[in-house]
Amino acid sequence: xxxxxxxxxxxxxxxxxxxxxxxxxxxxxxxxxxxxxxxxxxxxxxxxxxxxxxxxxxxxxxxxxxxxxxxxxxxxxxxxxxxxxxxxxxxxxxxxxxxxxxxxxxxxxxxxxxxxxxxxxxxxxxxxxxxxxxxxxxxxxxxxxxxxxxxxxxxxxxxxxxxxxxxxxxxxxxxxxxxxxxxxxxxxxxxxxxxxxxxxxxxxxxxxxxxxxxxxxxxxxxxxxxxxxxxxxxxxxxxxxxxxxxxxxxxxxxxxxxxxxxxxxxxxxxxxxxxxxxxxxxxxxxxxxxxxxxxxxxxxxxxxxxxxxxxxxxxxxxxxxxxxxxxxxxxxxxxxxxxxxxxxxxxxxxxxxxxxxxxxxxxxxxxxxxxxxxxxxxxxxxxxxxxxxxxxxxxxxxxxxxxxxxxxxxxxxxxxxxxxxxxxxxxxxxxxxxxxxxxxxxxxxxxxxxxxxxxxxxxxxxxxxxxxxxxxxxxxxxxxxxxxxxxxxxxxxxxxxxxxxxx
Amino acid sequence: xxxxxxxxxxxxxxxxxxxxxxxxxxxxxxxxxxxxxxxxxxxxxxxxxxxxxxxxxxxxxxxxxxxxxxxxxxxxxxxxxxxxxxxxxxxxxxxxxxxxxxxxxxxxxxxxxxxxxxxxxxxxxxxxxxxxxxxxxxxxxxxxxxxxxxxxxxxxxxxxxxxxxxxxxxxxxxxxxxxxxxxxxxxxxxxxxxxxxxxxxxxxxxxxxxxxxxxxxxxxxxxxxxxxxxxxxxxxxxxxxxxxxxxxxxxxxxxxxxxxxxxxxxxxxxxxxxxxxxxxxxxxxxxxxxxxxxxxxxxxxxxxxxxxxxxxxxxxxxxxxxxxxxxxxxxx
Numbered sequence: 001x002x003x004x005x006x007x008x009x010x011x012x013x014x015x016x017x018x019x020x021x022x023x024x025x026x027x028x029x030x031x032x033x034x035x036x037x038x039x040x041x042x043x044x045x046x047x048x049x050x051x052x053x054x055x056x057x058x059x060x061x062x063x064x065x066x067x068x069x070x071x072x073x074x075x076x077x078x079x080x081x082x083x084x085x086x087x088x089x090x091x092x093x094x095x096x097x098x099x100x101x102x103x104x105x106x107x108x109x110x111x112x113x114x115x116x117x118x119x120x121x122x123x124x125x126x127x128x129x130x131x132x133x134x135x136x137x138x139x140x141x142x143x144x145x146x147x148x149x150x151x152x153x154x155x156x157x158x159x160x161x162x163x164x165x166x167x168x169x170x171x172x173x174x175x176x177x178x179x180x181x182x183x184x185x186x187x188x189x190x191x192x193x194x195x196x197x198x199x200x201x202x203x204x205x206x207x208x209x210x211x212x213x214x215x216x217x218x219x220x221x222x223x224x225x226x227x228x229x230x231x232x233x234x235x236x237x238x239x240x241x242x243x244x245x246x247x248x249x250x251x252x253x254x255x256x257x258x259x260x261x262x263x264x265x266x267x268x269x270x271x272x273x274x275x276x277x278x279x280x281x282x283x284x285x286x287x288x289x290x291x292x293x294x295x296x297x298x299x300x301x302x303x304x305x306x307x308x309x310x311x312x313x314x315x316x317x318x319x320x321x322x323x324x325x326x327x328x329x330x331x332x333x334x335x336x337x338x339x340x341x342x343x344x345x346x347x348x349x350x351x352x353x354x355x356x357x358x359x360x361x362x363x364x365x366x367x368x369x370x371x372x373x374x375x376x377x378x379x380x381x382x383x384x385x386x387x388x389x390x391x392x393x394x395x396x397x398x399x400x401x402x403x404x405x406x407x408x409x410x411x412x413x414x415x416x417x418x419x420x421x422x423x424x425x426x427x428x429x430x431x432x433x434x435x436x437x438x439x440x441x442x443x444x445x446x447x448x449x450x451x452x453x454x455x456x457x458x459x460x461x462x463x464x465x466x467x468x469x470x471x472x473x474x475x476x477x478x479x480x481x482x483x484x485x486x487x488x489x490x491x492x493x494x495x496x497x498x499x500x501x502x503x
Numbered sequence: 504x505x506x507x508x509x510x511x512x513x514x515x516x517x518x519x520x521x522x523x524x525x526x527x528x529x530x531x532x533x534x535x536x537x538x539x540x541x542x543x544x545x546x547x548x549x550x551x552x553x554x555x556x557x558x559x560x561x562x563x564x565x566x567x568x569x570x571x572x573x574x575x576x577x578x579x580x581x582x583x584x585x586x587x588x589x590x591x592x593x594x595x596x597x598x599x600x601x602x603x604x605x606x607x608x609x610x611x612x613x614x615x616x617x618x619x620x621x622x623x624x625x626x627x628x629x630x631x632x633x634x635x636x637x638x639x640x641x642x643x644x645x646x647x648x649x650x651x652x653x654x655x656x657x658x659x660x661x662x663x664x665x666x667x668x669x670x671x672x673x674x675x676x677x678x679x680x681x682x683x684x685x686x687x688x689x690x691x692x693x694x695x696x697x698x699x700x701x702x703x704x705x706x707x708x709x710x711x712x713x714x715x716x717x718x719x720x721x722x723x724x725x726x727x728x729x730x731x732x733x734x735x736x737x738x739x740x741x742x743x744x745x746x747x748x749x750x751x752x753x754x755x756x757x758x759x760x761x762x763x764x765x766x767x768x769x770x771x772x773x774x775x776x777x778x779x780x781x782x783x784x785x786x787x788x789x790x791x792x793x794x795x796x797x798x799x800x801x802x803x804x805x806x807x808x809x810x811x812x813x814x815x816x817x818x819x820x821x822x823x824x825x826x827x828x829x830x831x832x833x834x835x
Contacts, residue, residue, distance in 0.1 A: 200573070328691070341541075
């Protein structure tokens with residue numbers, strides 16, 4: 001095993017695979033920065049280039065590209081409040097809030113460092129999981145997947161404001177998200193639900209236009225109304241200074257970063273849960289680390305922990321997602337499905353053989369993730385001053401550029417004008433939610449988990465009737481979900497008793 | 504003065520030459536795909552876009568444009584109503600679109616038989632495969648099964664759903680269909696963990712798992728591929744002519760599994776150029792080599808044949824269509 005590990009590293013470090021990896025990183029860097037253009041689409045577009053490559057070269061190219069998309073996607077999310085990728089929306093809440101306070105440098109430093117830690121942990125998990133991957137993935141049947149979705153939804157409790165009023169608003173927003181997830185042709189009876197008699201809505205609401213609308217449009221309006229730069233009146237020289245501070249934040253909150261990275265890995269391993277969930281669950285977990293309600297209320301206004309959690313989860317999930325792809329030939333995400341096509345092109349059949357006969361190739365994948373992330377994070381740090389300086393550019397110069405990117409980004413998801421319309425509608429929804437103090441995160445969580453919850457509940461009942469309720473992992477997950485919901489109440493109670501003890 | 508005359512003469516002759524043989528030199532041909540990047544329709548289109556230029560006069564640039572939505576009805580409507588019949592736009596979409604037209608799905612604004620058909624780049628053989636460790640080795644044993652066999656599906660309209668549904672309802676197989684899996688890969692994983700006992704799907708997508716001895720093929724639909732000749736056909740067990748007609752109707756579009764069309768009203772000479780180019784591209788050893796690498800089989804079905812099949816599908820008597828609509832919904 002150790003031999004294979006080393007052999008894998010040497011495979012990647014040959015000059016040709018390494019050069020291809022650098023090319024891939026270069027492409028992935030821009031794809032991540034530009035909103036809308038997703039990693040999956042780019043992978044599909046790049047697939048024809050690998051016909052004449054060797055397996056290791058091809059994977060260095062594809063995976064190198066894929067594993068940096070999330071990292072640079074975070075950069076766009078933090079600087080402009082525009083989700084660079086559908087999977088990097090959660091980092092906006094605190095990351096962009098920090099940028100608005102003139103702490104773009106610290107936020108980027110924290111995001112990049114936690115991304116790196118996340119990628120390393122994800123890759124390590126992939127390497128360690130190789131011997132036990134089959135039983136691990138097979139433990140999670142449809143009932144367990146349904147309960148995982150419920151645990152995810154339970155995080156709404158942490159993503160909402162404190163108090164009864166905040167909770168009600170949070171769960172109502174989550175309910176709206178679940179409702180929006182129902183749009184489209186249902187997979188049981190084939191009935192078109194809430195499609196407003198349009199073909200566009202047949203396949204459901206696309207995540208990218210919704211997210212871009214919900215998060216980017218309110219920020220753009222805010223920027224125009226304020227009439228300043230993103231960082232307000234903070235002098236340009238100070239903005240980039242905090243990068244090192246951001247890196248230190250990762251070590252200050254080391255275990256939080258590690259735990260969020262593990263959440264990401266786990267979401268990645270579980271096929272069918274989808275990458276967009278990882279950041280939100282990690283963000284929800286990060287808010288649980290607040291020790292008092294006052295501390296909790298600072299989340300969303302630029303708490304660095306709200307950057308660390310999503311940053312770590314977003315990159316660690318890629319290592320995790322490779323696990324079912326390699327071990328079963330069953331992709332954990334759209335990108336992985338396309339990567340699977342790449343395996344076939346190269347004459348490799350994913351499956352048990354990848355864990356024995358082709359083990360060095362498998363490890364070369366792990367190393368590609370590690371090296372690509374180190375290189376990208378390094379490059380980002382070199383560019384940090386230039387990047388953060390963008391938050392000091394006056395709004396009236398920046399807004400037109402962002403608007404163009406936002407609308408092109410939405411339009412690329414279906415190449416339909418309806419994409420723009422969806423962006424505008426959810427832009428209005430997002431703006432009024434911000435105005436009225438309703439949290440947007442639960443809505444997104446409901447939207448990304450709704451379909452999963454519905455389908456796996458149906459499958460569980462159809463397959464096992466009521467018997468699935470007594471499966472041990474289901475009960476364990478149920479306990480976790482209840483714990484997650486009650487945790488904020490527990491936090492409030494603890495701080496009250498503490499205050500009482502002081503008084 | 505002389506060179507000017509020569510130029511005028513040349514300009515005057517140029518359109519005549521063009522009329523004699525369509526020439527795409529310096530032009531860009533767009534392939535409109537009714538799905539997002541990543542799936543089988545998209546992969547086939549991108550493969551053809553690589554090799555088609557070698558066989559079209561004037562070696563045009565061929566690019567792929569994705570136009571997803573409405574299970575690719577949007578792309579078909581675009582090809583029918585918007586795209587110019589100048590040979591610079593070709594379209595490929597869901598093979599089940601004739602079913603959408605037949606069952607009068609809302610939003611359909613095309614008539615399948617009026618497209619200028621280039622043909623199909625592949626056919627798809629749908630099979631039912633069940634876990635190797637089940638005691639049923641062939642169709643007869645499965646038919647005599649006492650216990651229910653659970654089949655995972657992605658949802659109505661997909662071959663993972665419709666094929667076993669007809670086996671169950673028309674041939675009386677003891678199947679229980681559990682739908683809602685997000686992809687056929689997810690059903691495969693459910694088979695690995697014994698949550699379901701089998702699935703239907705294209706032979707191409709199931710072949711790696713058959714080779715790995717996880718599942719074994721039991722029965723197939725009419726369309727066939729090399730290596731499946733021995734497998735029994737669902738229609739041969741049909742108890743009534745009507746049941747047989749419904750099964751035949753479901754499987755008819757599978758022969759034109761990767762349909763390629765030009766807009767209605769495209770001049771005949773351009774259509775001919777494309778039909779010849781497709782036939783040649785799909786036979787081209789370079790194309791075959793790339794297709795083999797990507798693990799899909801290409802098989803050209805001519806435009807004439809495609810139109811013949813479509814006319815047959817779309818001219819079914821009303822009672823058959825009504826009966827058919829009870830089982831089959833358009834989707835995916």
